[in-house]
Amino acid sequence: MNPVIALAVAHRVLRQLRRDRRTVALLLLVPCLLLTLLWWMFDRDSLVFDRLGPPLLAMFPFIVMFLVTSVTTLRERSSGTLERLLSMPMAKLDLLLGYALAFGAVAVVQALLAVGLTVGLLGLDVAGPVWALTGVAVFDAVLGTALGLFVSAFAQTEFQAVQFMPVVVIPQILLCGLFVPRAGLPDTLHGLSDVLPLSYAVDAMQRLQGSTGLGGDFWLDLAVIVGYVAATLALGAATLRRRTA
Amino acid sequence: MANSSVSVRIAHLRVVRGGKEVVADLSADIEAGQITGLLGPSGCGKTTLMRSIVGVQRVAGGTVEVLGTPAGHAGLRRRVGYVTQAPSVYADLTVKENLDFFAAVVGAGPSARSRALSTVDLNDAGDQVVSRLSGGQRSRVSLAVALLSDPDVLVLDEPTVGLDPVLRRQLWRTFAELAAGGTTIIVSSHVMDEAERCDRLLLMRDGALIADDSPRHLLAATHTSDVESAFLALVESGSPA
Numbered sequence: 001m002n003p004v005i006a007l008a009v010a011h012r013v014l015r016q017l018r019r020d021r022r023t024v025a026l027l028l029l030v031p032c033l034l035l036t037l038l039w040w041m042f043d044r045d046s047l048v049f050d051r052l053g054p055p056l057l058a059m060f061p062f063i064v065m066f067l068v069t070s071v072t073t074l075r076e077r078s079s080g081t082l083e084r085l086l087s088m089p090m091a092k093l094d095l096l097l098g099y100a101l102a103f104g105a106v107a108v109v110q111a112l113l114a115v116g117l118t119v120g121l122l123g124l125d126v127a128g129p130v131w132a133l134t135g136v137a138v139f140d141a142v143l144g145t146a147l148g149l150f151v152s153a154f155a156q157t158e159f160q161a162v163q164f165m166p167v168v169v170i171p172q173i174l175l176c177g178l179f180v181p182r183a184g185l186p187d188t189l190h191g192l193s194d195v196l197p198l199s200y201a202v203d204a205m206q207r208l209q210g211s212t213g214l215g216g217d218f219w220l221d222l223a224v225i226v227g228y229v230a231a232t233l234a235l236g237a238a239t240l241r242r243r244t245a
Numbered sequence: 246m247a248n249s250s251v252s253v254r255i256a257h258l259r260v261v262r263g264g265k266e267v268v269a270d271l272s273a274d275i276e277a278g279q280i281t282g283l284l285g286p287s288g289c290g291k292t293t294l295m296r297s298i299v300g301v302q303r304v305a306g307g308t309v310e311v312l313g314t315p316a317g318h319a320g321l322r323r324r325v326g327y328v329t330q331a332p333s334v335y336a337d338l339t340v341k342e343n344l345d346f347f348a349a350v351v352g353a354g355p356s357a358r359s360r361a362l363s364t365v366d367l368n369d370a371g372d373q374v375v376s377r378l379s380g381g382q383r384s385r386v387s388l389a390v391a392l393l394s395d396p397d398v399l400v401l402d403e404p405t406v407g408l409d410p411v412l413r414r415q416l417w418r419t420f421a422e423l424a425a426g427g428t429t430i431i432v433s434s435h436v437m438d439e440a441e442r443c444d445r446l447l448l449m450r451d452g453a454l455i456a457d458d459s460p461r462h463l464l465a466a467t468h469t470s471d472v473e474s475a476f477l478a479l480v481e482s483g484s485p486a
Contacts, residue, residue, distance in 0.1 A: 008349035080333035
């Protein structure tokens with residue numbers, strides 16, 4: 001591992017992003033617009049917005065980052081630059097860390113905007129500290145990035161990469177406890193939701209919503225998310241092949 | 246040639262892609278400080294052979310040694326430069342941004358960047374976004390990236406396609422200078438008239454070598470006056486020179 005190279009990758013990814021203003025706008029504004037829509041829907045019942053807001057703060061960055069990362073890395077694979085990089089003195093993990101750092105930085109901005117909007121302007125009421133809300137949203141966005149990096153290995157085209165979203169992301173949304181509390185799921189599905197990372201992000205958000213203190217359970221949820229990020233990045237590195245047929 | 250040490254040693258190389266044997270039992274020694282031209286019609290296995298030398302190709306048999314170590318070895322990643330046929334650079338970055346990034350990866354300093362830029366004659370285009378450059382300029386950016394690490398072995402897949410004749414001559418002059426400085430240059434082309442600029446020629450057809458000789462000897466052996474006719478003579482006679 002070489003931090004200089006990982007930082008160079010992150011810098012390069014951000015430079016590329018800077019030229020693509022429309023993507024930046026979509027990345028930063030879409031979660032805000034969706035949360036505003038949600039607030040408007042429950043205009044008459046702010047309690048529902050208080051209940052749904054925090055889990056969705058975890059979910060939108062996750063989905064958006066998953067999509068953006070899987071398409072970006074696929075582009076790197078198909079343009080020949082990935083092969084070139086792998087023929088150079090670069091550790092595979094440096095490349096993935098660079099991507100995670102770059103999109104993590106974008107996620108920080110995205111989460112600050114989304115949390116600032118919902119808590120500041122739309123009056124979302126949570127018991128826990130706002131910085132913790134932001135923190136979970138950032139880690140969740142990085143989780144989306146890590147999963148997107150991994151999944152892009154199984155897509156040959158950008159079209160396929162986008163199709164992975166329903167496969168990888170939607171089951172997690174259905175089972176994360178937003179629609180049915182996880183404890184109320186059939187046993188098998190409950191077990192399944194226990195191994196899906198988004199469940200822990202939503203759990204953490206729900207804890208922040210209900211209680212003022214940051215208990216051990218909150219940190220445990222966060223640790224699980226970080227563990228998933230690390231494991232997925234390692235799996236992603238394993239899918240990069242220096243030698244191909 | 247003054248320097249006659251072997252830089253790339255290929256022995257009984259066999260590559261199978263998609264169930265088809267694209268390189269069959271190929272052996273050759275490539276010498277340091279020379280320009281070795283890899284010529285043959287498109288689809289004959291040139292790119293696969295080059296990929297095997299760089300170490301990015303999965304091979305079915307045989308060995309490829311580069312600078313005394315197996316091709317693709319971690320220690321070679323700074324010493325072997327590879328330019329693919331399609332320019333492998335970031336289209337949404339400027340020329341300089343591309344070079345800055347790859348320079349950081351190979352650990353080259355800022356002077357390497359300006360040197361590489363001058364070598365490929367792109368000083369004036371440094372601040373342009375690659376996607377707005379012409380095809381020829383893009384492939385020169387790709388070449389500049391390969392030059393950053395000052396490699397001992399430079400593998401170039403059709404580097405002069407689509408370039409204007411003046412620039413083509415200029416690039417060949419650059420290759421000659423690099424070779425004179427000890428760099429091993431392996432360059433593929435399907436334009437036979439470029440062959441005469443090489444010190445040595447490997448003629449390929451259907452995954453096998455049909456000739457491995459200097460241009461002068463090749464023409465003499467086949468009693469021809471240009472490499473294209475020599476190629477045809479070899480194919481028609483059916484026996485290697």
